Amino acid sequence: MDVDLKKDGIERCARIFNTQKYNVHDGPGVRTLIFFKGCPLRCKWCSNPEGLRSDCQVMMKKNACINCGLCVGVCPKKIHYMENGVHKINRDITCIGCRKCEKACLQNAIEIVGEDKTISEIMDIVREDKDFYLMSGGGLTVGGGECSNQAESLKSLLEASHMDGINTAIETCGYMSQKSLDLIKDHVDLFLFDIKQMDPVKHKYWTGVNNERILRNLAYLLENGHKVRVRMPILKGVNDSKEEIMAVVDFLEDYKCFKNFDGIDLLPYHRYGVGKYGQLDMEYPMDKEMEGEFGLSGEELDRIQKWIDEENIEVNLVRH
Template identity: 55%
Template sequence: MQEAPARSVRTFNVQKYNMYDGPGVRSMAFFKGCPLRCKWCSNPESQHRGFEIMLKRDACVSCGACAAACPVGVHRMVDGAHVVDRGVSCIGCGACEKACLYGAVQVMGEDRSIDELVAFFDEDADFYRMSGGGITLSGGEALSQPQGAKSLLAASRERGYHTAVETCGYLPTETLLDIAPYVDLFLYDIKLMDPVRHKYWCGVNNELILENVRTLLEQGYNVRVRMPLLRGVNDSETDIKAVIEFFSPYRYQKNFDGVDLLPYHKLGVGKYAQLDLAYEIEGDPSLSDADLDRVAGWIKGADFTVNLVRH
């Protein structure tokens, strides 16, 4: 029995005028939930599907307004101090956020209908047409909500919009192939080729990830590989040559769209404290311009198209 189309998805952000995640000017929907736990993740608020509270402690005055407003006890006052009880499931009602006069509390997660998101995309339809752009689903992991992603992609396709999905590729192959006909371009993350190191840095083995990208390429779906780069993690010649070797059979296929290199940045580090999470990356694994040129040179030398993406 075929599963009914989803009417909504859980997101944590929507964005306009993006120029980095697919061709042209794009609008984006960021889905909540991800099966990976990359230690450098810049959107930790995207990892869990459930609603979450982000607390800016430097803005909080411990007035207790959020605790009084919360119907389930996520917010508590302990010895005059504001505490977020992470053991209590937030229901996403937003009462605490409305009660806070200082902008210290933010509820992460919002259930948006497919119609609402399509209407959001429609606002910039002229920009897509003028620039060759479209819409991109990201996250988290958009395909962790497969029926919602499929419904939104299908509705966008009906509007004539170019569709892209940024994905880690960690989902059942059958599910991926069910969604693939609605995707014009997969922006496919490849972090590490070594399965043991991939599990250490990203929380899961990469066997399924590599199987899925191979399947997409062999079945004619458009794929652009995206590689986040961190010094000492995946920037060695051995790491890069393993990527080159894996994708070499596909580099001249029309549906292989080259490689994007995504330099490490610290834009999401401050979010961890707001979620009471530890940031596990020690030091600064940023690559210098010379390092980036070195990595790009190895890939270009193997006759791949390479694009350095700087957000």
Template identity: 40%
Template sequence: MTIGVSNIVNQKLKGRIFNIQRFSLNDGPGIRTTVFFKGCPLRCLWCSNPESQQGAPQLFHLSNLCTRCYRCISVCPTGSTQVGSGGEVVIDREKCKVCGKCVEACPNEARVVMGKEMSLEEVFDTIKKDSLFFRNSGGGVTFSGGEPTQQIVYLRSLLKLCGAYGFHIALETCGYVAWEVLKSILGDVDLILYDLKHIDPIKHKQLTGVENQIILSNLQQIVKLGQDVVVRIPFIPGCNDSHENIEAVGMYLREIGQKRVDLIPYHRLGEGKYRSLGLHYKLEGVAINTEENVQRAVMALKNFGLDVEVI
């Protein structure tokens, strides 16, 4: 059955998307297409997708691909791209308007605009390409970010579209959103992937820029409603990997009746993105988790009756 986009939602709506990743395997069950929304209210020190944080488009400069042909400099209308003291290409981020002219001029794809406005139809057409894989693997679509609920009207429309086609829908959220907003879309979501960074509100603010009272309250209410939820815990050395925090998280989840947990060990895959954005990575030099520490956390959580998977 073919269902037209215009029959379900306002097809003129556009959202800010920075990536659509097909054939994802760790964003819910089966083979999935993950749609990454731009904009996030948190500023996690370990964020592996720093390009997701700002709502506006940003310019990536991939210095390893740059051959110093300087074509970007010749086409820059604001003079924000210049030659540095060592002959390297540098960007004045305050002057740059992210017009994209340098991206078009670069012969080596060393520049990329991260984030663009996409219509509902553009996004949905990409999702539909993998419908056969969804059916055969028990997969579906996952909306991630950033924080998808920051573009709630656009998100709600995509949920309606995917639901009309019978796709399994997962939503990854940091939970830092008004309860009424979150509650309004729960009926259109099959699975919530709920991030939990730290149980202590003060430390949570130090690590993410916001306190966690709203996050914990929303999680409790979602679980109470019987929603299918997987709590996702990033396991970051020196940040939230202490025995005290893991014990407190386990106790809290048991108290509210939450069972399923994904533990996500720290990785440095996003570190290069900070350089590409002209940003400093605040966890530079932090070692990855040892297998011993990961298994210790897994056992501590399991002692509270939780079903734990390391991803």
């Protein structure tokens, strides 16, 4: 085992909340996608709300719960309780991830999100499909949440993948310190790097943070030879105007001829993760926005794609 997998004699762990095999949308070829928990952004349209916080959380399908109370008796933290015969969850108490409630639930209504796995355990999952990676030019993609939130563990996982001859990619919002970026940059074969909005005020409104650090990191990666594919979540009334699209194009103008710039993916808005908000007793932020419908028609998406294509930048519209 490589020494970098250990700290003080103990193997590093990463807190993950999902794995997805046979993925073909997040990097070249067939890939295994590992989701790290925790994110510094709070994008209003996030489709993985269970990946925002770094701690373990209880997800509950309320329509499956029969209010039997079995989870109440086994939870050591008293997160579960009954009120007038109805099962409730105290969201102010931090879940320790013991999964006793999940195991006790006869209806499979409870799921604990957040699991600590050693780098070796994650690599065991990744290696299962190594033949598919070799045949397709695929590999490992690490997303989240924001995987750079666990930079030391991310570095160890990427290094272990390279030791096995497995291609690596990460999905990142780009909001990380220079220290974290320096830790991982030489172990990433492809950065799938988000640009959500060029205007700093709008960026902060929609994501909770300013974009100065993000754009600085993007420029640094491009200028230092790291392979980058820009990804743009596209939402109607948020960042779909020609002015906003061209602001991204203008930022990338100096880099579009760089061999390490791999073009742009357009990611249309969808509502696939909305149901998970209810399972976490969270409100879906986009439902509180006055604009209403944020999805774009095929014609509107084609028009955005054409704007970018006319600027001689490779652009791909990702259609799930």
